[in-house]
Amino acid sequence: MPQLLLNGIAIGCIYALVSCGFVWVYQSVGAVNFAHGELVMVGAYLGVTASVLLGWPPAVSLVVAVGAGALLGLVFQRVAYRPVRGRPALSFIVVSIGMSILLRNGALAVWGPDPVAPPDLVGGRMLRVGDSVLSAHHLLIIVVTALVFLMQALFFAGTRLGRRLRATAEDQETAQLMGVNVRAMIAWTFTLSAALAALAGVLVAPVIFVSPDLGLFIILKAFIAIVIGGFGSIAGTLVGGVFLGVIEVLTAAYVSSAYKDVVAFALLVVVLLVLPHGFFGERIGERA
Amino acid sequence: MLLLATLIPLALAGRDYPLFLATTAVIHALLAVSLDVVVGGLGLISLGHAALFGIGAYLSAAAMLGLGLPWLLALVAAGLGGAVAGLVLGALSLRIRGHYFVLVSLGFGEIVRLVLLNWKSLTRGADGVIGIPSPSLGGVAIGSKLGVYFLSLGVLVAVIVLTRRVRTSPLGRAAVAVRADEMAARASGVSPALVKLSALAWSGAAAGLAGSLYAHFYTFISPDVFTVDVSVTVLVMVIVGGAGTAGGPLLGALLLTVLPEWLRPFRQYYLIVYGAAVVLVMVFLPEGVVGTLRRARLRPRAALT
Numbered sequence: 251m252p253q254l255l256l257n258g259i260a261i262g263c264i265y266a267l268v269s270c271g272f273v274w275v276y277q278s279v280g281a282v283n284f285a286h287g288e289l290v291m292v293g294a295y296l297g298v299t300a301s302v303l304l305g306w307p308p309a310v311s312l313v314v315a316v317g318a319g320a321l322l323g324l325v326f327q328r329v330a331y332r333p334v335r336g337r338p339a340l341s342f343i344v345v346s347i348g349m350s351i352l353l354r355n356g357a358l359a360v361w362g363p364d365p366v367a368p369p370d371l372v373g374g375r376m377l378r379v380g381d382s383v384l385s386a387h388h389l390l391i392i393v394v395t396a397l398v399f400l401m402q403a404l405f406f407a408g409t410r411l412g413r414r415l416r417a418t419a420e421d422q423e424t425a426q427l428m429g430v431n432v433r434a435m436i437a438w439t440f441t442l443s444a445a446l447a448a449l450a451g452v453l454v455a456p457v458i459f460v461s462p463d464l465g466l467f468i469i470l471k472a473f474i475a476i477v478i479g480g481f482g483s484i485a486g487t488l489v490g491g492v493f494l495g496v497i498e499v500l501t502a503a504y505v506s507s508a509y510k511d512v513v514a515f516a517l518l519v520v521v522l523l524v525l526p527h528g529f530f531g532e533r534i535g536e537r538a
Numbered sequence: 539m540l541l542l543a544t545l546i547p548l549a550l551a552g553r554d555y556p557l558f559l560a561t562t563a564v565i566h567a568l569l570a571v572s573l574d575v576v577v578g579g580l581g582l583i584s585l586g587h588a589a590l591f592g593i594g595a596y597l598s599a600a601a602m603l604g605l606g607l608p609w610l611l612a613l614v615a616a617g618l619g620g621a622v623a624g625l626v627l628g629a630l631s632l633r634i635r636g637h638y639f640v641l642v643s644l645g646f647g648e649i650v651r652l653v654l655l656n657w658k659s660l661t662r663g664a665d666g667v668i669g670i671p672s673p674s675l676g677g678v679a680i681g682s683k684l685g686v687y688f689l690s691l692g693v694l695v696a697v698i699v700l701t702r703r704v705r706t707s708p709l710g711r712a713a714v715a716v717r718a719d720e721m722a723a724r725a726s727g728v729s730p731a732l733v734k735l736s737a738l739a740w741s742g743a744a745a746g747l748a749g750s751l752y753a754h755f756y757t758f759i760s761p762d763v764f765t766v767d768v769s770v771t772v773l774v775m776v777i778v779g780g781a782g783t784a785g786g787p788l789l790g791a792l793l794l795t796v797l798p799e800w801l802r803p804f805r806q807y808y809l810i811v812y813g814a815a816v817v818l819v820m821v822f823l824p825e826g827v828v829g830t831l832r833r834a835r836l837r838p839r840a841a842l843t
Binding site: 282329330333334337339340341343344345347348349350351352353354355356358359466470473474477481508509511512515516518519522523 | 581583630633634637638640641642644645646648649652653655656766770773774777806807809810812813814815816817820821824
């Protein structure tokens with residue numbers, strides 16, 4: 251049971267990390283990035299390339315993958331977001347769908363269709379606590395996620411860049427008038443969001459196999475986590491992600507693993523109908 | 539266009555592969571036209587179209603194989619099933635708007651696919667349904683590829699004609715008003731709920747018909763056919779061709795059915811090009827090919843100077 255709960259919380263933390271980066275972009279530029287899952291997938295592959303193909307130590311691979319992911323986010327922003335900025339929100343939705351097709355099939359061409367599972371970052375160690383055996387990698391995921399959420403809270407509250415990013419998210423025109431370089435802030439937002447996506451990708455790679463379809467799988471789950479937590483809320487992504495992860499693991503263990511995903515999507519519809527604000531969110535249906 | 543659609547397949551009679559491709563293009567066109575009722579008509583982006591398509595296909599197969607109904611009734615059942623599923627999606631769209639609806643429609647599509655995959659006693663799960671009979675009219679089976687092609691073309695033309703009719707009716711004009719400004723439309727006595735529900739029901743019915751045609755043409759269906767990829771492809775057809783234009787969805791469906799064949803030598807890279815094309819079209823031709831052409835024709839002077 252403790253092992254089960256730990257697995258659920260760990261996978262939930264991954265959903266939370268993915269959702270958090272997605273919500274950053276949504277909050278600051280009002281854009282729904284359907285290619286966010288593909289940024290996670292490419293991050294996972296970059297980690298696999300560094301650690302398995304090049305044989306670098308896990309910690310180095312992690313840093314390199316997150317750095318390369320951040321760079322990809324910057325390019326993504328320049329190529330996919332900048333040209334349609336100022337057009338209706340649906341334009342960027344369609345462009346990001348195109349980017350997700352491009353990235354998924356690009357990954358297929360580069361890394362092939364066979365799923366790969368890299369070794370985890372702590373050498374597959376297990377910890378014995380009382381009667382139960384806990385995987386150290388799962389614990390690592392939880393610790394890293396806790397650190398990320400703590401750091402981002404401090405970053406947005408206490409640093410100059412963080413406050414300028416928040417000002418941009420609040421009102422781009424006013425921020426511009428106050429001397430904030432809005433273009434640069436948008437670029438920063440996409441870069442940080444993609445770096446977080448790459449981090450989630452590297453962390454999740456040893457837990458579930460990495461394949462070009464990983465992005466689609468993970469973004470669907472992140473959407474559910476975001477809706478449960480409440481659209482647009484950062485704290486909501488953590489609560490929604492962990493809640494979803496635990497529910498999934500319990501369904502798989504006590505009902506049927508085939509219906510794990512059905513339960514997850516049913517949860518999405520039920521939450522939208524019964525509790526449309528999620529746990530913490532803005533009112534659904536107001537923003538178009 | 540209709541003349542070409544009639545003559546070319548006649549010339550191809552006897553050559554199976556081009557005819558097979560032409561029928562697939564017609565089924566895609568039916569899907570694109572039905573999705574455009576929602577995208578072009580209401581300005582809503584739906585990523586759940588594969589579910590409506592799949593429900594039609596499974597219902598039609600079940601009606602003929604399970605209940606022994608004639609094909610025409612199976613087609614009607616598929617249309618009704620699609621309409622009911624469309625109404626469910628429509629009811630969701632009343633509560634949830636904008637990009638939330640994109641997510642919810644995506645979730646809806648996934649739920650339907652997972653149910654098709656896991657409700658094994660009804661759908662035979664991942665094995666799929668094999669040996670679906672060919673269509674028949676009045677007890678005469680239409681076994682030939684050419685026959686199925688013209689049957690599909692007939693359904694497509696009927697759907698297009700009906701959709702045009704509705705578009706110029708009071709209900710269609712109400713849809714234009716709702717799309718432009720929901721609040722103002724409501725103030726003028728238009729019911730946005732009625733407009734949205736009827737548009738999604740009609741869109742679902744047409745997608746259900748496409749599902750039925752697909753099932754009896756391919757004679758095999760499985761949950762793998764009705765994935766998010768189909769929803770995305772059909773959406774891309776509508777957007778690339780031009781949402782809300784008369785010929786746009788048709789052109790988009792034709793292009794995206796034939797293009798993969800032309801790009802066959804680059805098979806592995808085709809989908810990369812395809813993704814890039816979606817981005818480029820959206821950036822440079824935001825109104826799609828047909829939409830942009832129409833705009834260019836409307837103001838030729840401005841383009842010259």
